[in-house]
Amino acid sequence: MILLSNGGTNQHRSAQRSDTILVGTVDGVVLLERTGGAWTIAHRALAGCSVSAVTALDDGTLFAATHGVGVARSEDRGLTWTWTNDGIDRVDLWSARAGRLQGREVVCVGSLPAHVFISENRGDSWRELPGLRKVASVAQWCFPPPPRIGHVKDIVIEGERLWVGIEIGALLVSTDFGTSFSELKIDPNPVECDVHRILLHPARPQRIVVANGIVGVMSSDDAGKTWRKNPMPPHANYPDAMVVHPNDPDLIFLTAGVGWPSHWYRLGRARGKIARSRDGGMTWERLLGGLPDGQRALFSALTIEAWPGGYALHAVDTDGQVFESLDGGDHWTIIADVPPVSKGEFHRGLVRDRTKLATVDDIVVSDVAARRLAAANV
Numbered sequence: 143m144i145l146l147s148n149g150g151t152n153q154h155r156s157a158q159r160s161d162t163i164l165v166g167t168v169d170g171v172v173l174l175e176r177t178g179g180a181w182t183i184a185h186r187a188l189a190g191c192s193v194s195a196v197t198a199l200d201d202g203t204l205f206a207a208t209h210g211v212g213v214a215r216s217e218d219r220g221l222t223w224t225w226t227n228d229g230i231d232r233v234d235l236w237s238a239r240a241g242r243l244q245g246r247e248v249v250c251v252g253s254l255p256a257h258v259f260i261s262e263n264r265g266d267s268w269r270e271l272p273g274l275r276k277v278a279s280v281a282q283w284c285f286p287p288p289p290r291i292g293h294v295k296d297i298v299i300e301g302e303r304l305w306v307g308i309e310i311g312a313l314l315v316s317t318d319f320g321t322s323f324s325e326l327k328i329d330p331n332p333v334e335c336d337v338h339r340i341l342l343h344p345a346r347p348q349r350i351v352v353a354n355g356i357v358g359v360m361s362s363d364d365a366g367k368t369w370r371k372n373p374m375p376p377h378a379n380y381p382d383a384m385v386v387h388p389n390d391p392d393l394i395f396l397t398a399g400v401g402w403p404s405h406w407y408r409l410g411r412a413r414g415k416i417a418r419s420r421d422g423g424m425t426w427e428r429l430l431g432g433l434p435d436g437q438r439a440l441f442s443a444l445t446i447e448a449w450p451g452g453y454a455l456h457a458v459d460t461d462g463q464v465f466e467s468l469d470g471g472d473h474w475t476i477i478a479d480v481p482p483v484s485k486g487e488f489h490r491g492l493v494r495d496r497t498k499l500a501t502v503d504d505i506v507v508s509d510v511a512a513r514r515l516a517a518a519n520v
Contacts, residue, residue, distance in 0.1 A: 252294020
């Protein structure tokens with residue numbers, strides 16, 4: 143099964159091409175099935191819940207993290223769900239990831255305010271990782287829209303290490319099962335550390351690639367000791383969803399918008415794009431074949447599935463259009479329409495002919511970010 147959501151699992155290996163996709167939307171989860179080459183909506187669940195992230199254990203047990211209702215679990219491939227919030231006291235969840243951490247099967251979810259909760263018993267109970275909030279920068283974590291509180295935007299489980307990205311504030315890593323965390327200084331100023339995505343690959347053990355919503359794509363080749371700002375794709379400023387091919391560490395795909403949210407809301411469009419890099423994020427080519435050019439919506443989720451002899455890309459935007467590419471991103475088709483898929487309130491801010499919304503338009507940024515916004519040619 144392919145998982146497609148804003149803050150969840152986005153990389154898959156399989157024995158053959160999958161015929162099911164689970165999409166986390168602002169109105170529950172949607173199960174797509176492929177029959178005779180065509181995708182159709184087979185089932186919907188968790189209606190009325192804004193699902194920020196979906197992830198799965200190795201046995202297929204699914205978890206859906208939601209804005210405001212906590213975590214739901216499905217043990218029948220998404221048909222039925224139960225709420226599993228024992229030990230979670232922050233239910234506005236933005237990210238989720240399952241995997242094996244130091245040999246133990248775990249599920250982690252991240253919230254607003256920024257806390258991480260971990261389960262070692264398939265979601266029956268959870269406990270907080272308090273070390274996350276003991277790092278030096280915690281008092282400076284923030285977020286431009288109300289309530290202006292930083293949240294956990296990305297979680298990566300990588301063998302011995304647990305990685306957490308804070309929007310906005312920090313890139314954190316733990317080597318002791320989440321007891322303590324160290325900060326990797328991608329920028330000396332925490333308000334410049336807008337960590338949207340963290341990319342790692344076992345074939346490049348010293349390399350870290352980060353989608354920084356303020357600065358752009360950044361990378362380190364020495365395990366985070368030093369960082370460089372990479373070029374962004376042409377006419378793009380705001381990187382969000384990003385995936386790396388499981389078998390090719392230098393093949394990266396990225397979604398991005400033109401300008402930043404304050405520009406989108408003023409202009410009425412984000413002009414979402416998808417780009418490809420064949421050199422680990424150092425240079426980019428924009429992908430267009432079948433993708434819209436200059437669209438209002440933003441691509442909010444991107445996932446990759448690789449199998450022997452091929453791979454597929456799936457993307458979905460804030461209008462709920464699901465796109466598929468079977469040739470490495472050269473050509474795309476729309477395979478389904480589902481409810482919007484969104485980071486936070488983006489889908490509300492990018493609705494056509496909308497009225498102004500306090501929770502969307504009342505953006506406050508740092509002085510350095512304000513200068514960057516004013517200078518942007520959008």
